Amino acid sequence: MSPALVPLVTGAEVAFWICAPLMVLGALGLVFFRKAVYSALSMAFVMMNLAVLYATMDAPFLVFVQIIVYTGAILMLFLFVLMLVGVDTPDSMVETLKGQRVLSILATIGVAALLVFGIGGSMRGNPVGLAEANAGGNVEGIADLLFGRYVFIFELTAALLITAALAAMILAHRSRTAPRTTQADLARARVRAYAESGVHPGTLPSSGVFAGQNSIAVPALLPDGSAAQASLSPTLVIRGTTIDPADLTQMTTDRFAAIESGRSSEEDDE
DSSP states (O other): OOOEEETTEEHHHHHHHHHHHHHHHHHHHHHHOSSHHHHHHHHHHHHHHHHHHHHHTTOHHHHHIIIIIIIIIIIHHHHHHHHHHOSOSOOOOSOSSTTHHHHHHHHHHHHHHHHHHHHHHHHSSOOOOHHHHTTTOHHHHHHHIIIIITHHHHHHHHHHHHHHHHHHHHHHOOOOSSOOOOHHHHHHHHHHHHHHHOOOOSOOOOTTTTTTOOOTTSOEEOTTSOEEGGGSOHHHHHHTOSOOTHHHHHHHHHHHHHHHHHHHHHHHHO
């Protein structure tokens, strides 16, 4: 236990009154933020403060598990999935599962009852204290509880997580509505587009070709010295971060002029 800073006040109590309000604010942000990314960051904030409370209760194993496993792995993976999938898609208000509102209300009532009875049960009786609970070591004590007294609940939770992972993969799998396009189909489509509308069937020119630079912001130059707009990324063009090809085209024009003047002088000599 933390030593008393002043009479009847310990370091653990000070840490609790600092971290607990911050955790409440983070939990409110998780619920009320309209952006899912902000909600995920609020959850990470709550978990970090929870790790601090574990540290004040002399539970080093839970501290590292909370930071490394929950905050550093599971939550960050959830955040990356949100960024990859996209969070700007509007949510549909149409119920895809019949009766899901009723089931959600019942589940909320069940969780609330579980919290009330759990907190009430922890306040009854005489606590043994951290010194006795960690008499054989914090890690050893947790292992004894997980693989002894609560082994059935531990295995049931593991099965639930595996089932959730399999369900997520099944839900994320999309069935094809059309046959898969092969390379031969793509080649035929390019040739057909060239025959019908004159679209070049080859690949687009790479940025920086014949321009003396290899930056993606530099347009490729065609043999006549003009800029190939198809070589630039449309995103860079919209942002206005492309390099003006005037200097590059002028350089090519000067070189062509020098070549033509050299040819004219050779013809005059002949």
